[in-house]
Amino acid sequence: MDDVFKALADPTRRSLLDELFREDGQSLSALERRLPMTRFGVMKHLRVLEEAGLVVTRRRGREKLHFLNPVPIRLVHDRWVSKYTEPWAATLSGLKHRLERTMERVFEIYIKTTPERLWEAITDPEMREKYNFGASIVSDWKPGSRYRMGARDGSVELGEGEILEADPPRRLVQSMVALWSDEVKAEGSSRITWEIEPVGDSCRLTVTHDRLREGANEQLYGGWMMLLSGLKTLLETGDQLTTPGSLKYSPPAEPVGPVGAKVQQEIDRLPEGPVA
Numbered sequence: 001m002d003d004v005f006k007a008l009a010d011p012t013r014r015s016l017l018d019e020l021f022r023e024d025g026q027s028l029s030a031l032e033r034r035l036p037m038t039r040f041g042v043m044k045h046l047r048v049l050e051e052a053g054l055v056v057t058r059r060r061g062r063e064k065l066h067f068l069n070p071v072p073i074r075l076v077h078d079r080w081v082s083k084y085t086e087p088w089a090a091t092l093s094g095l096k097h098r099l100e101r102t103m104e105r106v107f108e109i110y111i112k113t114t115p116e117r118l119w120e121a122i123t124d125p126e127m128r129e130k131y132n133f134g135a136s137i138v139s140d141w142k143p144g145s146r147y148r149m150g151a152r153d154g155s156v157e158l159g160e161g162e163i164l165e166a167d168p169p170r171r172l173v174q175s176m177v178a179l180w181s182d183e184v185k186a187e188g189s190s191r192i193t194w195e196i197e198p199v200g201d202s203c204r205l206t207v208t209h210d211r212l213r214e215g216a217n218e219q220l221y222g223g224w225m226m227l228l229s230g231l232k233t234l235l236e237t238g239d240q241l242t243t244p245g246s247l248k249y250s251p252p253a254e255p256v257g258p259v260g261a262k263v264q265q266e267i268d269r270l271p272e273g274p275v276a
Contacts, residue, residue: 001072001076003051003052003053004052004053004054004072004073004076006048006052007048007049007051007052007054008052008054010045010048012035012037012041012045013045013048013049015035016031016035016042016045016046016049016055017049017054017055017068019031019034019035020055020066020067020068021068024067024068025058025065025066025067026065026066027063027064027065027066028042028043028046028064028066031046031066036143036164036165036173046066052072053069053071053072054068054069054072054073055067055068055069056069102210102211102212102213102214103210103212103213103214103215103216104208104209104210104211104212105208105209105210105212105221105224106206106207106208106209107206107207107208107209107224107225107228108204108205108206108207109204109205109228109229109231109232110199110202110203110204110205111202111203111205111231111232111235111236112201112202112235112236113202113203113235113236114198114203115169115170115196115198115203116169117235118169118196118203118205118235119168119169119172119196121231121234121235122172122194122231123139123141123168123172125137125138127234129152130230130234130240131227131230131231131233131234131240131241132149132227132230133223133226133227133248133249134151134152134248134249135149135150135151135158135248135249136149136150136151136152137149139163141163141166141168141172142163142166143163143164143165143166144162144163145162145163146160146161146162146163147160147161147162147163147174148160150249151249152249156180156249157179157180158178158179158180158249159176159177159178159179159180160176160177160179161174161175161176161177161189162174162175164191169196170195170196170197171193171194171195171196172193172194173191173192173193173194174191174192175189175190175191175192176189176190176191176192177189178219178220180219181219183217183219184217184219184220187212187213187216187217187220188213189211190209190210190211190212190216190220191209191210191211192207192208192209193206193207193208193210194206194207195207195208205228205231207224207228209221209224226241226243229241
């Protein structure tokens with residue numbers, strides 16, 4: 001039973017078991033595509049799971065398929081959860097799953113540009129500021145590195161997180177903790193995945209914002225459409241959106257005439273809420 005606990009102690013191995021629970025009988029190549037690590041790393045983790053009896057393999061033609069074996073986990077359950085306490089344990093487990101239930105939001109847009117130029121627009125602080133509500137994001141964009149998001153003059157801290165994956169110019173995954181209000185700060189960390197796919201002379205950009213608490217504050221994800229519209233406008237025309245939201249954290253400028261003053265009033269009334 002020690003091997004079972006050792007195998008389950010690693011989050012990557014638990015992720016592999018989650019993937020097999022979701023879809024049993026997967027090949028090494030299929031599992032490799034789902035995890036941010038090398039083929040050799042996935043093989044090492046699978047070997048530990050096999051030694052613990054949590055994964056069994058079967059050959060189908062030239063493929064070796066991996067299947068979840070729940071028996072060792074059931075034996076752990078039977079050893080420490082008596083028939084009298086099982087209903088309580090099941091109730092608490094169900095409550096935990098309900099409280100931890102998460103949601104995701106997916107946004108897709110086509111932009112006439114190259115993958116390299118799109119990647120630059122996502123990661124370059126000066127370009128990002130032009131469509132990211134005037135907020136700048138600074139990082140070296142390497143896996144494991146931190147990033148910070150805020151107004152250019154440092155007057156407002158808006159968010160922070162970690163770069164989880166970076167595969168230029170195709171895929172960027174980052175965690176995000178929003179800091180612009182106590183309400184969004186209380187939501188904790190979520191995850192943002194940027195995926196770039198060339199399509200003819202354009203790119204399809206898919207942004208997935210997940211690991212959000214079910215019923216999470218809409219400020220966390222409500223600004224994506226304006227941000228992506230600003231990104232498309234910038235790359236295709238060189239212009240910036242001048243809607244009030246797109247200017248939220250831009251350096252203040254002197255309003256020109258009554259129209260400019262009205263725009264500035266609209267900006268000041270906007271709720272907080274850029275996204276990373």
